Amino acid sequence: MSSDAPLLEVRNLKKHYPITEGVLKREVGSVRAVDGISFAVERGETVGLVGESGCGKSTAATSLLRLEDPTDGEVLFEGRDITEYNDKELKRFRREAQMIFQDPTSSFDPRMSIGESVAEPLTVHGMRDRERRRRIVKDLLERVGLSADDIDRYPHEFSGGQKQRIGLARALVLNPKLIVADEPVSALDVSIQAEILSLMKEIQDEFGLGMLLISHDLSVVREICDRVAVMYLGEIVEFGRTEDLYEDPQHPYTRALLSSIPQPDPTKRGSAVELTGDVPSPSNPPSGCRFHTRCPEVIPPEGYDFEQEAWRSVMDLRVRLRRGGVDADAVREFVASETGQSPEAVSKDRIKAEIRREFDIPEQLTDASAESVLSDALELLANGDQSEARDLLGDEFETVCETATPELRRTPVGHSASCHLIETPEDTLTAPSTND
Known part of the structure; x- marks a missing residue:
């Protein structure tokens, strides 16, 4: 020893x-x-x-x-x-x-x-x-x-x-x-x-x-x-000295958790970060960064100029399509019940507008190319082609957050976090230093 x-x-x-499953308990x-x-x-x-x-x-x-x-x-x-x-x-x-x-x-x-x-x-x-x-x-x-x-x-x-x-x-x-x-x-x-x-x-x-x-x-x-390790879906995403981590959190999940702490000083109060969606199942965790399905700072795809909130909303639509889809008939029935129309009278444009509203997607994305892709995907959804819409959005709007797993690495402020937003790749760690 x-x-x-x-x-x-x-x-x-x-x-x-x-x-x-089964009588033989096959794994x-x-x-x-x-x-x-x-x-x-x-x-x-x-x-x-x-x-x-x-x-x-x-x-x-x-x-x-x-x-x-x-x-x-x-x-x-x-x-x-x-x-x-x-x-x-x-x-x-x-x-x-x-x-x-x-x-x-x-x-x-x-x-x-x-x-x-x-x-x-x-x-x-x-x-x-x-x-x-x-x-x-x-x-x-x-x-x-x-x-x-x-x-x-x-x-x-x-x-x-x-x-x-x-x-x-x-x-x-x-x-x-x-x-x-x-x-x-x-x-x-x-x-x-x-x-x-x-x-x-x-x-x-x-x-x-x-x-x-x-x-x-x-x-x-x-x-x-003295020190804190932040855990999400079976993994540690940030680790460091308590004051360092609380004063300058490096991972979006840590920032979201800290924003929910009641602040008695009204001059220091900020708005709480709202995490969208449910925590994924640990039996089928997301690829890449496991937090990307809920992250308010998820990195937009290359080649498009998204506003961050709009990109998060589009990502929520993508996550829903991956997990089970958006049923155009169910949307049509909902719109009909809200407007007093018969389901047959609900137009595809109204279905597409309702999907945007449900996911808080703006009526028009600021990037024309991104809007074109989204419009095509919504058209497919309105026609009932969920798998094609999912594939289109997945191919065009793929983010590094879902394709690559971030390593736990030392951040510019000194402690460790695992996030693609961290720009310095030096000192990648297999285990957090006991001196973090």
């Missing part, structure tokens, strides 16, 4: 779940919940892993702790790869790396006193002396802001915030070096969240712990994290 090695280093971690695909993430946590450091629900954060946590086995990649703890541990080595690792779960209520057995619950890991790892276990638990209860006299009480007697304090005590009982906290305050009232976060920071400073904090709430992460 090298003393220079990070406490935790994750290299190209993947967790895929098979999709099967026909996979859900790529975590798809090649890399980051590190130093001793005494808190790293945040953030992103929308369903992006793979919690799966990453259970995989790097080997609560479930990763599909691929390395997880180095103090320089040793835990994916190669045998049962004895894994048990020792479990003493040194603990997890705090999101819901403090469901993580306790209601039939056990909190003292028994907190002491259970000590029993599992061979401490037979009951009185010694109770002394340790009483000390920890006081350290997390409860009373030693609470040791024989039961979970239903405590509030949500108190239960999370108990959960923290249980995570600390084996004196670990690493804690992974999965949404530790999301189930709590806002008034309690700050108390728990402050307590976690105090405990970390006291014990010198490394911590991985998983959250969808960027305001929570900013409070206690």
